[in-house]
Amino acid sequence: MSTPALLEIWNLSASYGRAQVLFGLTFELRAGEVLALVGRNGAGKTTTLKAIMGLVSATAQKATFKGHSLARLPTYKIARLGLGYVPEDRRIFTDLTVDENLEAGRKAAGPGRSPWTPERLFQLFPNLAEMRGRRGNQMSGGEQQMLTIARTLMGNPDAILLDEPSEGIAPVIVQTMAEAIRAMKAEGVAVLLSEQNWAFAAGISDRAIVIERGEMRFQGSMAELMADERLRADTLGV
Amino acid sequence: MDLSFLAIQALNGLSSASSLFITACGLTLVFGVTRIVNFAHGSLYMIGAYTAATLVPRLLELQFGPLTFWAGILLSALIVGLIGVLIEVLLLRRIYGAPELFQLLATFGIVLVVQDLTILIFGPEDILGPRAPGLRAPVEILGRRFPSYELVLIAAGPVVLGLVWFLLRKTRFGVLVRAATQDREMIAALGINQALLFTGTLFLGAFLAGLGGALQIPRVSAHAGMDLSIIAEAFVVTVVGGMGSVPGAFLAALIIGQLQAFGILIFPKSTLVVVFLLMAVVLAIRPNGFFGRPEVIGGTHAVGIASRKRSVLTPFLWVAVMGALISLPLIGDAYVLKVTTEILIFALFAFSLQLLIGVSGVVSFGHAAFFGLGAYGAALSLKWFALPMEAALPAGLLLAALGALIIGAFVVRLSGIYLAMMTLAAAQIIYAVAFQWVEVTGGDNGIVGVWPSAWASGPVFYYLFTLAVTSIAVFLIMRIIDAPFGYALRAARDSEPRSEAIGLGVRRHRWIAFTISGAAAGLAGGLYAFSRGSVDPTLLGIPTSVDALTMLLIGGIQTITGPLVGAGVLHVLRDLIMPLTSLWRLLLGLSIIAIVLIFPRGIVGSIRAWREDAA
Numbered sequence: 001m002s003t004p005a006l007l008e009i010w011n012l013s014a015s016y017g018r019a020q021v022l023f024g025l026t027f028e029l030r031a032g033e034v035l036a037l038v039g040r041n042g043a044g045k046t047t048t049l050k051a052i053m054g055l056v057s058a059t060a061q062k063a064t065f066k067g068h069s070l071a072r073l074p075t076y077k078i079a080r081l082g083l084g085y086v087p088e089d090r091r092i093f094t095d096l097t098v099d100e101n102l103e104a105g106r107k108a109a110g111p112g113r114s115p116w117t118p119e120r121l122f123q124l125f126p127n128l129a130e131m132r133g134r135r136g137n138q139m140s141g142g143e144q145q146m147l148t149i150a151r152t153l154m155g156n157p158d159a160i161l162l163d164e165p166s167e168g169i170a171p172v173i174v175q176t177m178a179e180a181i182r183a184m185k186a187e188g189v190a191v192l193l194s195e196q197n198w199a200f201a202a203g204i205s206d207r208a209i210v211i212e213r214g215e216m217r218f219q220g221s222m223a224e225l226m227a228d229e230r231l232r233a234d235t236l237g238v
Numbered sequence: 239m240d241l242s243f244l245a246i247q248a249l250n251g252l253s254s255a256s257s258l259f260i261t262a263c264g265l266t267l268v269f270g271v272t273r274i275v276n277f278a279h280g281s282l283y284m285i286g287a288y289t290a291a292t293l294v295p296r297l298l299e300l301q302f303g304p305l306t307f308w309a310g311i312l313l314s315a316l317i318v319g320l321i322g323v324l325i326e327v328l329l330l331r332r333i334y335g336a337p338e339l340f341q342l343l344a345t346f347g348i349v350l351v352v353q354d355l356t357i358l359i360f361g362p363e364d365i366l367g368p369r370a371p372g373l374r375a376p377v378e379i380l381g382r383r384f385p386s387y388e389l390v391l392i393a394a395g396p397v398v399l400g401l402v403w404f405l406l407r408k409t410r411f412g413v414l415v416r417a418a419t420q421d422r423e424m425i426a427a428l429g430i431n432q433a434l435l436f437t438g439t440l441f442l443g444a445f446l447a448g449l450g451g452a453l454q455i456p457r458v459s460a461h462a463g464m465d466l467s468i469i470a471e472a473f474v475v476t477v478v479g480g481m482g483s484v485p486g487a488f489l490a491a492l493i494i495g496q497l498q499a500f501g502i503l504i505f506p507k508s509t510l511v512v513v514f515l516l517m518a519v520v521l522a523i524r525p526n527g528f529f530g531r532p533e534v535i536g537g538t539h540a541v542g543i544a545s546r547k548r549s550v551l552t553p554f555l556w557v558a559v560m561g562a563l564i565s566l567p568l569i570g571d572a573y574v575l576k577v578t579t580e581i582l583i584f585a586l587f588a589f590s591l592q593l594l595i596g597v598s599g600v601v602s603f604g605h606a607a608f609f610g611l612g613a614y615g616a617a618l619s620l621k622w623f624a625l626p627m628e629a630a631l632p633a634g635l636l637l638a639a640l641g642a643l644i645i646g647a648f649v650v651r652l653s654g655i656y657l658a659m660m661t662l663a664a665a666q667i668i669y670a671v672a673f674q675w676v677e678v679t680g681g682d683n684g685i686v687g688v689w690p691s692a693w694a695s696g697p698v699f700y701y702l703f704t705l706a707v708t709s710i711a712v713f714l715i716m717r718i719i720d721a722p723f724g725y726a727l728r729a730a731r732d733s734e735p736r737s738e739a740i741g742l743g744v745r746r747h748r749w750i751a752f753t754i755s756g757a758a759a760g761l762a763g764g765l766y767a768f769s770r771g772s773v774d775p776t777l778l779g780i781p782t783s784v785d786a787l788t789m790l791l792i793g794g795i796q797t798i799t800g801p802l803v804g805a806g807v808l809h810v811l812r813d814l815i816m817p818l819t820s821l822w823r824l825l826l827g828l829s830i831i832a833i834v835l836i837f838p839r840g841i842v843g844s845i846r847a848w849r850e851d852a853a
Contacts, residue, residue, distance in 0.1 A: 053427055079429030091424045093417040103410060104417045105428045155429055 006031045006159050006190050007052070007065050007083070014044075014051045014058035021047050022058065022214045029159055029192050034185055036205035036222065037194040038236060044214040045194040046088055049161040052192075053085045054078050066158065082110065084157030088164040088194075090144040092151065094136035098128055101136060101147055105154035113156060121150040124180050142173035149180060159190040166197040178204050198238045202226065210235050242380035247499045249379070253388040255495025256395030257450055261468060262475035262487045263402060264446030270419045270482030271439040274330055274341045275655055278348035280469025282318050282444045285352065286451025287460035288360045290314035291367035294455065298368055307370045311455075315448035322444020326437050332835055334436075338655055339601045343791055344834040346784055349465060350827030354820075357462060367455025387456050394453065398446070399488050405442075406484070415439060419482060466780055470666050474517045477659045480530025489528055510670035514663045518648055521660055525652050542596040542731050543719070543796050563705055567698045575697040576769070579704045581809045583765045586708040588789035588801035589715060590758035595787075596795055597719050598751045599731030600649070603658040604665025605759055605786050607645065610778030611638040612760025613767040614672060617685040622678075627691040631707075631764040638760020639753055641668070646752035650745045653734075662780070669778040684774030688767045704765050711758055712802070718754065719798065727751055788826070791833055794840025803842050 005028035014022040022044050029035050037045050051058035054075045063070040065081050079085065093101055102118050109115035122129035125146040136144060145165060152160055162181070166174045174197070181191055181204050195201035201208070208225045210218035212235045218225060225232065232238050265279045294310035302309075325348060333341050373390060376383040406412035418425045418435050425432055451464075458464075475494060479486025494513055501512040526532055566578060587609050594600045615637030616630040625633060645664040652660050672679045679685065689695060694703045718724050730737040730744040737744050767773045776782065785808070793804025816822045833840070839847060 055423060055427070074431075075423070075426035076429050076431045079427055085427045087424065087427070091421050093420050093424070095416055095420055096413065100413045100416075103413045104425070104430075106410075107429050151428070 004031060005029065007192070009052065009060060009063050011061040012048065012051055012058060012063065013060070014047050014056055016047075016056070020214070022051065025209075025211065025214075025216050027209050027216070027219055029190050031158070032185060032188050032190055033206045034181060034191045034193055034204055036201040036208040037192060037211065038196075038198065038201055038208055039211040039217075040236065041196065042213075043211045045211065046163055047214075048211070049085065049163050049192070049194055052078075052161060053083070079155065079157075080107070082156070082158040084152035084155055084160040086148050086152050086160060086162045086165065088167060090141065090148050092136040092139075092144050092147050097135055098132045098139075098147060101151050102154050105151035107155040109156035110158070115156050116153045118154075121153060124183055125150055125176065127176075142169040142176075145169055145173070146176065146180070149177075153184070153189075157189060159192065160184065161192045161194075163194045164196060165193070166195065166200045174200060198232075198236055242382050245380050246382050246384055247503070248496065249384060249388065249392065251495040251497075251499030252395075252492075253391040253495075254498060255491040256391045256393075257453060258471055258475055258495065259395045259488050259491035260398050260453070261447050261450030262472040262479075262491060263398060263484055264443035264450070265472050266476040266479065266482055266484060266487045267402070267415075267446070268439055268443035269476065269655075271415055272330060272334060272436055273338075274334070274345065275338070275473075275481075275658070276330075276443070277342060277345035277469060278325065278352065279443070279447050279472060280465035280467075281349050281352035281356075282322060282447035283451035283468045283472075284356060284460070284462075284465040285321060286314055286318045286448030287367075287454050287458075287464060288356060288365060288451075289317055289448070290452035291365040291455045291460040292360060294452075295368050298371070304371055307368070311449070311452045314452040315445050318448025318451070319441045319445035322440045322447075323437055325444070326440035329831060329835075330440065331433065331436070336834065336838070338658070339595065339787070339795070340791075340834045340838060342601075342603065342658060343784070343787055344831050347827040347830035347834070349469075350823040350830070352827075353462065353465065354822075354824035354827075358821075360460070362462070364459040364461040366459035369456045373456075391453060395488070395491070398449075399484070402484055411435075411438065470662070470780075471513065473659050474513055474663060476527075477656060477663075478517050478520045478527050480527030481655060482531075483527070483529035486527060486529035510674070511667055514667040514670070517663045518660070518667075521652060521656060522648050525656060527656075530656075542599055542728065543592075543798055560709065564702075567701060572697040575701040577809065577813055579697070579701045579769050580766070581806050582704050582708045583762050583769065584785070584789060584809060585802045585805035586711055586765075587759055587762040588786050588793070588805045589712055590755045590762065591786045592790060592795075592798070592801045593715055593719065593751060593755045593758070595790060596798075596800075597724055597731065598727045598748055600748055600752065601654075601658045602649075602661040602752075602755075602783075603787070604661035604663070604780075604783050605755075606778050606780070606782035607661070607665035607668045608638040608642055608756035608759035609763035609766070609782060609786075610665075610668060610672065610773075610775075611641045611756075612763030613773045613777050614679065614685075614763075615760065616764035616767045617688045617773040618678070620688055621685055627694065627768055631761070631768070634764035634767070635757050635760045638763065639757035641760075642753045642756020643749075646749045646756070649752060650748040662783070665778060665780070665783060669775055672775045672778055679775075682775065684772055686772040688771050688773060690768045694768075700769060704769065707761065707765060711761055715754070715758060716798065723747065723750075788830055790840075791830065792840055794843030794846075796839065797842040797846065800840050800842040804840065807841065 007029040009028065010026050012022055012025040013020065025048060037048060039045055047056060050056045054073060065083050068081055070078055093104060096104065099118065127143055128146055128150060131139065139147065149165065165177050178200065184191060193201060193205060202222060205222050207221050209216060217235050218231055261283050265276060268274065268276050290311055293314055294307060297306050297310040329344060333344055370387055373387045375386060377386045377389065406416060414425065414430055414435055418432055422432055475487050475490045479490035494516065497512050497516060498509050501509055505512065520527060567575060570578065591602065591605045594602050612634040615634030619625040619633040620630045649657055649660050673681060690700055694700050726742050726747050730742060730747060734744055763777065789804035789808050790801050792807050793800030793802065815825060837844060
C-alpha cells in the first residue's frame, strides 16, 4: 500500500423502503486520489454517495473516514470530519448570492493546511468572480455546478464526494470541471467521482469502481479498466 | 371628520401595525426555517405580557433609573425566548418531519397547556402593567392629543425590521438561516448543525413574540384569551405577507393596521371581518401571499386512509355496534343517553372532517365553521321564521353546505399550510359575524330555546332520532369514500399532478367533497343545537375545530372508523375528568402532544397495526 486509505467502506447495503438498491459494496478511497464510481443509470451511484453521507439509511460492516466510524453519525458530523459532498442536482441556495453561498460552506481548515478562500476559488472558477453579488437563481447550470463545488471546498475537506459534475452542462464547462478536479487533487483533496460520462471520468481518475444494479463488478486502476473492453461493454456500454 | 382626526386614526393604525409586526415577524421567521406553523406563538406573546406586567413594576420599585422600564421589557422578552428554546428542544425538534396536521395539533397542545399554566402562575385576574416613565404625558398633534407611548411603538416596528434585516442579511447566522430555509439537507451536508440553527431561530421567534406582548402592558392589561386573539391576527399577517417573508409581514401589518383603524369608522363592529376578508382576497389573487413562495407538498406530508381488504368480521361488528346502540335506551338512564347523543353528533362531525383530511388530504383547521353554521342555521330559522325542527335541521344543513360551497371555492385553490390558514380564517370570519351581529345572532349570549319537536323531545326519542340521522349520514359518507369519487379524491391527495395528468379535475372533486363535508358537519351542528337547546359563538371557535381534529387524532387519521372511536373516547374522558380538575386543558394539551409523539396512528390505527404484526 503506497497511500493510506482515507475512506474505508466494507459491505455497504442500502434500501429504499423494501427495495434494496445496494448489495455489500466494499471499497476504499485513498488520500489524494481520484476514484471514479461508474455504472449505468440507476446502478446505485448516487445512493452510494448519499449512504456515505448518512442521507439515506444504510448498513455497513465498517465505514470509517480518517479512522473515525461514520456509523449512526448525523450528516453534519460526517461533513465536519472533513468529507465534502456535492449533490448531483446542483443544490445551491438560490436565494443567496455567490458570496453568501460560499459563506454557508465555510469551515476552518485543519492544521497545516492553507485554507480555501473565495479569492483562491475564483482563480479556479473565473466565471464566478464576475458574479459575486448575483443570486443563485440567476446563474446558468454550469455556473451553479461550479458554485456547488466551490461551496464545498470552502469547508476545506480532505475528500469530496462528487455526484455527476458533468451532467447537463456545456462542453466547455466540462473542461473547466476537469481542470478543477485536477487542481483539487493537486491540493491533496481526494475525490470520489460518480460519473456517467465515461470519457470525462477516464480522463481524470486514477482508479475506478464499476457497479451494476447495486453490486460491485470491478475495482482497480483506470488502466486495467481501460484494458478490459469486455467488462466495459458489458457494464457501461462503452 | 377633519384632517386631524384622520391623522390620529392613521397614527393609531401605525402603532397597532408595529405591535402586530413585531409579533408576526417572529412567527414568520420560525415558519421560514422550521416549516412549522407555531400555534403557540400567541401563547408566547401572552407569557411576554404577563411576565412584563408582573416583573416591570417590581423593577421600577428598585429605583434604578429611567431605563428600568425598557430593561424590564427586554428581560421579559428574553425569558420568553428561553421558553421558546425549551419548546424547541422538548417538542418541535421531534416533529420537524411529521405531517403538518400533527405539527399544528402539537403546537396547539402547547396553547392549551400554557392557558392553564398562566392561570396557575399569574392568577385568574387581569394584570395592568405600569406606564412607561417619561412617556405619560400625551403629545399634541394637529391640535389633538396623542399618547406619546404610541409614538414609541410606531418607531419600534421599523427598528425591529431593521435589526432583523441586518441579522438575516449581514451575519453568518443570517446566511445559514436563509440557506436552511431553502434546503435543510444540504445545510447538514455542509457540516452545519441544524439543531443549533433551529434552536436559535426559535429563541429569536419567541423573543419577538415576548417583546410584542411585553410592549403591550401600558396599553392593555395582560389577560387570558390574548393568546388566541393575537395568533389569529398574526396568522393573517404572515399569510398575507407570504409565509417566511419578513418584509411581507411588515407590509401586511401596515395594511391591516390601517384597515383596522379606518374600518372601525365604516363598520364599527366588523374589524375582525375586515381583516379576514383581506386575507381571503389576497389569497384568492396571490395563493402564496405578497412575497411567499410555492410550497412543496404531497409525498410524505399527505397522510390518510388507505385501501385495505375488509375483514370478514366487519359487517358483524357493525351489526353488533348498531344493535347495542339501538337497545341502549333499555339500560341507560337519561344522563347516559344525553352523553351518547352528543357522542353520536360529534362522531358525525369528526367523520365529516375525515372526508376532508383522511380522504381528500385537505387539512381544514376551521371545520367548526360548518358545525356552527348548521347550528345557527337551525336556531335562526326556528327563532326568526318559526320553522319546526323537521324544517330547521335541513335549513341548517343547507346553510352549512352553502357556506362550504363559497368558502370551498377559495380553499381548493390553495394547498398545504395556506389552505389550513384559509379555513381557519374563514371560520374566524363566521365566528366574528356571530359574535358581533348581536341583533340577529344574540352575540355572545347566542340563541336559547332551540328545542326539538314534541315527538322527538325527551332523552330517549331525541337519542333514537339522532342515532337514525347520524347513522344514515355516516353510512352515506362511507359509500362516498368507497365510490369512484372517493378513489379520485384519494388519488389527488397522494399526488395532485399525477391525478391531473390522468384527467381528474382535482379542484372540482375537492370542491364537491368540501361541500359535502360542510353539509355533514352542518347536520351535526343542527342536531347539537337541538340537543342542547341553545347555540352560541363557541360552536364556531378554534377550540371546536381543534376538538374535531383531536377526535381524528385519537381515533387514528389513517382509518375510517377512527373518528367515530375518537369522538367517543374524547367525550367520555372529558365527562369523567373535567369535573375532577380545573386543569382539563393542561391534561388535554399534554395528551395531544403525547399522542403526536408516541402514538401518531391513534387507537384504531394502533390496534390494526398490532393485529397485522401479529398475523
